[in-house]
Amino acid sequence: MSEIDTIPVSLTVNGRKVQRFVEPRTLLIHFLREELNLTGAHIGCETSHCGACTVEIDGASVKSCTMFAVQANGASVTTVEGLANADGTLHALQEGFRQMHGLQCGFCTPGMLMRAKVLLSENPDPTEEEIRFGIAGNLCRCTGYQNIVKAIQYAAAKLNGRTYQEAAE
Amino acid sequence: MNEMVITRAEREARLEGMGCKRKRVEDVRFTQGKGQYVDDIKLPGMLHGDFVRSQYAHANIKRIDASKALALPGVVAVITAEELKPLGLHWMPTLAGDVQAVLADGRVSFQNQEIAFVVAENRYIADDAIQLIEVEYEELPVIVDPFRAMDPDAPVLRPDLAGKTTGAHGPRKHHNHIFEWTIGDKSATDDAFANAEVTIKELISYHRTHPSPLETCQCLASFDKIKGELTLYGTFQAPHVIRTVASLLSKIPEHKIHVIAPDIGGGFGNKVGAYAGYICSIVASIVTGLPVKWVEDRMENLSTTSFARDYHMTTEIAATKDGKVTGLRVHVLADHGAFDSCADPSKWPAGFMNIVTGSYDFPVAHLAVDGVYTNKAPGGVAYRCSFRVTEAAYCIERAMDILAQKLGMDPADLRMKNFIRREQFPYQSALGWEYDSGDYHLAMQKAMDAIGYRELRAEQKAKQEAFRRGETREIMGIGVTFFTEIVGAGPSKNCDILGVAMFDSAEIRIHPTGSIIARMGSKSQGQGHETTWAQIIATELGIPADDIMIEEGNTDTAPYGLGTYGSRSTPVAGAAIAMAARKIKNKAQMIAAHLLEVSEYDLEWDIDGFRVKGNPERVKTMKEIAWAAYNSPPPGLEPGLEAVNYYDPPNMTYPFGAYFCVMDIDVDTGVAKIRRFYALDDCGTRINPMIIEGQVHGGLTEAFAIAMGQEIKYDEMGNVQGASFMDFFLPTAVETPHWETDFTVTPSPHHPIGAKGVGESPNVGGVPAFSNAVNDAFGFLGTTHIQMPHDAWRVWEVARRLGLHG
Ligand code: FES
Ligand code: FES
DSSP states (O other): OOOOOOEEEEEEETTEEEEEEEOTTOBHHHIIIIISOOOSSOOSOSSSSSOTTEEEETTEEEETTSSBGGGGTTOEEEOGGGOSOTTSOOOHHHHHHHHTTOOSSOSSHHHHHHHHHHHHHHOSSOOHHHHHHHTTTSOOSSSOSHHHHHHHHHHHHHHTTOOOOOOOO | OOGGGOOHHHHHHHHTOTTOOOOOSTHHHHTTTOOOBGGGOOOTTOEEEEEEEOSSSSEEEEEEEOHHHHHSTTEEEEEOHHHHGGGTOSEEEOTTSOEEESSOSSEEOSTTOEEEEEEESSHHHHHHHHHHOEEEEEEOOOOOOGGGTTOTTOOOSOGGGTTOOEETTEEOSSTTEEEEEEEEOHHHHHHHHHTOSEEEEEEEEEEEEOOOOSSOOEEEEEEETTTTEEEEEEOOSSHHHHHHHHHHHHOOOGGGEEEEOOBOSOOTTTTSSOOHHHHHHHHHHHHHSSOEEEEOOHHHHHHTSOOEEEEEEEEEEEEOTTSOEEEEEEEEEEEOOSSOOOOSOTTOTTTTGGGTTTTBOOSOEEEEEEEEOOSSOOOOOOTTSSTTHHHHHHHHHHHHHHHHHHHTOOHHHHHHHHBOOGGGOSEEOTTSOEEOOOOHHHHHHHHHHHHTHHHHHHHHHHHHHHHHTTSOSEEEEEEEEEEEOOBSOOOTTTOEETTEEOOEEEEEEEOTTSOEEEEESOOOSSSOHHHHHHHHHHHHHOOOGGGEEEEESBTTTSOOOOOSOTTOIIIIIHHHHHHHHHHHHHHHHHHHHHHHTSOGGGEEEETTEEEETTEEEEEEEHHHHHHHHHHSOOTTSOSOOEEEEEEOOSSOBOOEEEEEEEEEEETTTOOEEEEEEEEEEEOBSOSOHHHHHHHHHHHHHHHHHHHHTOOOEEOTTOOEEOOSTTTSOOOOTTTSOOOEEEEOOOOOTTSTTOBOOOTTHHHHHHHHHHHHHHHHHHHTTTOSOOOSOOOHHHHHHHHHHTTTTO
16 A cells, blocks of 8 residues: 555535545545545546536635645535435435426536536526636537536526426527 | 227327437536546545656657656655566557557657656546656657658658558558558540640648547546456447557456546547547556556646548549549648548558548549658547548538639539439449438538528628728628538448458347346446437337436447547448347247237338238237346247347448538638638438437537647647637637528438538538638638638738738
8 A cells, every 4th residue: 555644524515414534645536436425526627627527615616626625624525425315305406407408418517517506606697708717617519518507497496486498409 | 098098199108209309317416516427436545647748849868767756755666668568568559550559669759759658546646647757858850741751852740660660551652651552544534634625723721620528538447456457447439449459458358458438528529539648557557466547637638649530632623614623633742640540440550531522523543652751740520520621621522612713603503413323322432432312402402492592692792892992891701511421430341440340349138127237338428328229229129218228338348449539420330239139029020920919011110000801909018028038938939029130231331411601700800700601411210300410419519629720739849729618619619600400311221220420521511601701701801721720810810911901
């Protein structure tokens, strides 16, 4: 084994308390995926460009390849595995992405969903332009974004008690 | 609900069969973070492999010293070409008939080439070890410009081929020449040019780029020494081909290799080939007795696992004064990089470049392609297109615009004048293809009407005048494209990969309770096969799509197929599904006849079962028939209800489309704003319109990226420039235009359900539409052809060269 010392971290992940020893250089995305087996968040670049690794930390969107696990000490982290509603039903965004065909290969999807969740908490009824700007840190190679925008609009409508009228294109 | 009273429409709707915008089955797991991609798989004792890569584009390797790395705790092995030699695995054959170094054998020929494979307990230690390995190089002169590759004094890039004057595709003219491939009637074409009233000639280059799926290439190899079996998980678009290649190389019998392609995070051609990482992981697992995972990072992906395009097409058209084309002559200089590992069907070194006559009725044509080696990454994959079809479409669609400009004709009118007419199908092209079906005039007219083409031209004219008067700094471009693709490779008479004919396959099994499992030789990477394949079966067999499970990617259970690329899934695997379903239906008809005590010929199919002709009350549904197949089959008939089909297509399919791009360019900033993009596609029968439109959106976004900036560039030393998402242009939601989609339907006459495939059309048709728009914007200022990519800097440069900046 490596001789690098490990240090303790303690954080909340999807509502559960987690304590582990990690190397200081362990990236949060590796900690989540390999230590906690939460493989929803993905790695598309490891250079903070693609957003596939996006999770929510204390209410903010964070690219988890950009942060060390030890920096999340004491924080509350939500990954896509923790997105569904408490009663087990799907979050409006999860429903919206399926209804509006907002995903294809699904690799960007966990990051997109988690980014969109924070976007809607900051701006519950965004315009198309605001959505496009709001998800600009998340790349998708498959969909061309048009149906992702609709998926987020669908979710916004649902969370605001409205029915979204448009169909997936 | 009372089953008896439901209407025919309700019965039909319940199936969610072909034509239905069925929501995707895959999304349920993907939206909950429960997809299973390669890097999500962990096996006990798993090790991680990573590469030491060359910092030079061309150099001899004098010495590799791994002693410090091997001394690092957690490092298990370091593999170099020396270790692979005794196994005969230091070189591997390529799909294109060349050989490629798995690990550099005394010499590196492109930057980031694989030199050593480090195996360690985790990825961090592997990375540490890489830093500790010393490689001593002796630099050699570098060739990056394909136009210099065949200079008499050009350095020899492939000493291993010394003295070989013949390659896999005929004679080699020079030590850096790979092949020359020609097709068409040269003398008749030369005559057409000699007698032409008007000719054009232009070098049209399609720059080097990369498919760059969001998930990189990766694998996990696990060799069981006791059983002598290898399990290989990987990002494979063609899992069965990988199994065959792995067996041929490793000598492990094919039945003892289990290749599994789990969920794949996009492919776009990148995941067709066999890469050094796969071979090294397999060897490392055999050597260590433990599972070994290899996951490339983004830089490695962009700079080593393949590339796309790098085609330099000198294009000539002969025509009459009034715009009738009379001949096409194209010469291509193809840059294949350090090794010829293009992923084409084996007999097609330039892919299907001979679709370059496009949608037009050229009486004669000639095409010659010269492939050359350079010190760049090898690969040559079809980035979301059938083999070299994007290059061909770009070539002819730019050239038609250049001809229109020379003739002073409207580019849409010129196309209309030269289209292959509906009554000419099946149409024999001058370069050897038989186009299956089309109605180009109808599609073009529909597109022109939808976008208001004549009004846009009038607006453009007014804007040009205003620009000349100095009232605006914006110029307007209208990009017109009408493309014809050739997809669905392909018929065994002309398509194979390493000798395996390019059929595809489906196996359908109906269970006693009337639900279905079906397996195919194709492999989805986001196309939604689990959804759409079930729709085909639902319509064919009358079982609701929700009761049908589709499984792909496991070579132990799926029938042999050639995989998913080149838009071949719907034309080939989709046909196999329909044919397998029809075998089942034939047997079901016999069972129904037995149950209803009538002759088979007295039965007719109706949505979800067979009914007695003239007595529609007497019905046996497929569900009832399924039960009977296991419970009370007719005497003499085998029990069970399942079928396999291996489909060898009689011909390719030829999807087509009319794309229009309207763009406004600010000559002072070089920024091009896409005002509208309209895409009309004809892919024959439409299986799931929602998924088709999604495919079109995604492909257009890729086309937008390629045309407007995406490029793998090299400096003169062979250093790859911009192999990261910092520099490699992937549009975000902000830059990406809004897409308008439309369609016509001309079924393929030879396909069982008339479908042609659509996934790649938008990339093929999109690139020329954007590029034509940029060229169209500047044309009135005197330009004839502006090379791609059209990023703001280059567009600004064009304006500067034209003296527009005062
Ligand atoms: S993996 Fe974190 S931004 Fe790409
Ligand atoms: S769905 Fe494939 S990257 Fe977004």
